[in-house]
Amino acid sequence: MKKPSGQSAPLPRKLKTVFFLSFGLWLIFLGLWTYKTYHPQASPSAAGLAPKQILLQDSEDWMSIYFNNQKIGYSHTVKQRSAEGYAINQDLFLRLMVLGFPRQMHLSSTATLTSDFLLKDFHFKMVSGYLDYSINGLVEGSNLKLTGDLMGQTQTQNILLKVPPQLPLTLPYQVYRAQMKPGESASFSLFDPVLMVPKPVTITAGATEILSLEEDARPGQRFEMNLLGNKMTVWIDYKGRVLKEEGLMGFHLIRSTREKAKKMDLGSGPDLATEVSIPVLNPPDPQKVKIVILKLFPTLENIPKTEGRQGVLGNRVTIEKEILSSDDTYLLPYDLGDQGRYLTDHPVLSLKDPRLQEALKAALANEKEAQKAAIRLNTWVFQQIKKRPTLSIPRAVEVLQQREGDCNEHATLLLALLRVAGIPSRMALGVTLLGDRFFYHAWVEAYLGRKWVSLDPTFNQVPADATHLKLAEGLEEGVASLLPIIGKLKIEIESAL
Known part of the structure; x- marks a missing residue:
């Protein structure tokens, strides 16, 4: 894989909202x-x-x-x-x-x-x-x-x-x-x-x-x-x-x-997010591509596949932005029982906290259709949370009260609200393309009827753009699986359509 030459492109403004996942892991x-x-x-x-x-x-x-x-x-x-x-x-x-x-x-x-x-x-x-x-x-x-x-x-x-x-x-x-x-x-x-x-x-x-x-x-x-x-x-x-x-x-x-x-250096020191980001050649505009094929070095085992969005073959990962249809929904809450583990509580979620219930009512306005509710919640979190890099291990109620944070705070709050609403959901961890680099990032996937759909409350995307490469799922188990590859992973964009 060739390394980019010359000066890197200026980082886009929305980069300020990306969660520096690696520091939270460290x-x-x-x-x-x-x-x-x-x-x-x-x-x-x-x-x-x-x-x-x-x-x-x-x-x-x-x-x-x-x-x-x-x-x-x-x-x-x-x-x-x-x-x-x-x-x-x-x-x-x-x-x-x-x-x-x-x-x-x-x-x-x-x-x-x-x-x-x-x-x-x-x-x-x-x-x-x-x-x-x-x-x-x-x-x-x-x-x-x-x-x-x-x-x-x-x-x-x-x-x-x-x-x-x-x-x-x-x-x-x-x-x-x-x-x-x-x-x-x-x-x-x-x-x-x-x-x-x-x-x-x-x-x-x-x-x-x-x-x-x-x-x-x-x-x-x-x-x-x-x-x-x-x-x-x-x-x-x-x-x-x-x-x-x-x-x-x-x-x-x-x-x-x-x-x-x-004794500390009075200078600015290393920017941790940039230090562990992954530079690429000829980056596409994430908003204009529907299908991206990436080559990963080294080849990683156990990269999660998502039917209809992310496929894996050797060191190649194909990501196709989902297309939502009117069939991708149901009346809340989801009660078929096959996705029960994606509705359970967790110490960082605190699903029974009444403040989450109050926020859910304010965000949904009595919406009972799952797809519309998920989009409403994604937009609500995007609008309510001020974009600011933070050093914390976020909890949903804490984010709700502070109303600021980066992508980890956004994703944690959205995950909690989706589950309180009765929508099976899970944390997605990986990288997303910003400028000429992939930065480590967190977003959410929600089960909407017949498939999992990506939601990015940091950028208000439903579905998330095709440069969101998922490397792990879950909370602490997802974090643990990412730790060994941060700072080592290289990515080559093979094609972007």
């Missing part, structure tokens, strides 16, 4: 080691690992955060020993550009532990200038009591624990206590404080390597982490301290000094 990756709770599960690979008693000494640790070798933030962790156990406090600061807009984010967490590093309680908070979200966790016997606050709304949940939970802040010490040898693995269940759902993760020990850090060179044992098929690497020293982390899409963290960690 927030999830970053949180794996700094802001999510683990609780180990028995597994054959971990069963033979004998724990070793160690004492956690008071310490203060700094990490620099980079994207494609450019500094974008830092983390600061303080560990203190007490008579009852340990207290750990961690703060992470990010400053970056998203589609030309400067953005900042602060993530903080605190935890108190027993002398055996068992979690007693924790507090997590995320502030991005758009979203303030916090959650408290309290372990009471075999129960984890969660209390979360989102924009003044309190949510509570109790989780029955099979084993005592762990925080990622203590995970390096647990790995050290286990004295894992190269080739040995341990499995854990990952608790996500944003979605409040568990995720499986496996850690495999590797060899000890000498790492060049910002202040010196130190030996650290290599550990590979596998989360839903996505691999990340962490190096831990003989005291259980994290020395370096390498994730996806060019992000990495490295141990540093206070002075070097806090």
Whole structure:
């Protein structure tokens, strides 16, 4: 595939509304080691690992955060020993550009532990200038009591624990206590404080390597982490301290000094959305094409097919813009039962929230025909939500209250409203053509009678134009499948008619 030469065409104004999906994905990756709770599960690979008693000494640790070798933030962790156990406090600061807009984010967490590093309680908070979200966790016997606050709304949940939970802040010490040898693995269940759902993760020990850090060179044992098929690497020293982390899409963290960690480039820095976008030669006008054939490099497995819109053969993907007919509808709600899983609730949707019901009434004006209702809802979200790049993990009710966001916020709110209305719907994740680049994007598909139809509330398109290449479906499962390819995928436009 030839690379475009010369200057790139100016980015169109509507690019400002595209969700920088990769940053939202990376927030999830970053949180794996700094802001999510683990609780180990028995597994054959971990069963033979004998724990070793160690004492956690008071310490203060700094990490620099980079994207494609450019500094974008830092983390600061303080560990203190007490008579009852340990207290750990961690703060992470990010400053970056998203589609030309400067953005900042602060993530903080605190935890108190027993002398055996068992979690007693924790507090997590995320502030991005758009979203303030916090959650408290309290372990009471075999129960984890969660209390979360989102924009003044309190949510509570109790989780029955099979084993005592762990925080990622203590995970390096647990790995050290286990004295894992190269080739040995341990499995854990990952608790996500944003979605409040568990995720499986496996850690495999590797060899000890000498790492060049910002202040010196130190030996650290290599550990590979596998989360839903996505691999990340962490190096831990003989005291259980994290020395370096390498994730996806060019992000990495490295141990540093206070002075070097806090020193930030006063320039604009890398624009994350543009950095992971995909340049193409001779781009067509998306509004004028009906059929597009794309060649993907490398060839990807499990690209979703959509009958009547997206077909896949090897590394070629053919996308044909759907044509709606009067038969593509039904009276609400859809009740045939064959699409029930696309009507279910999810932590980011909160379908029973009365504010969504009120918004649905305002948007539909008693419309009962599915196709017309879907178009009304798509247009309503487009008109109601101010186009602004954000750094958040959106929830439908939060978007409804804030009335601003990028494509992730638009798609999440539309998905919730469609399901509340009784229209089976699902999240579509992939890329769309803007100017001479494909940018990562999110939109929605709704089941209208006999087929799935694409809706893009960010650009008010029904159906979405033919340059919307769907690479994954679903919420966290779709996100997980996209992570390995961002920054690696190349696209060639073979034809556009």
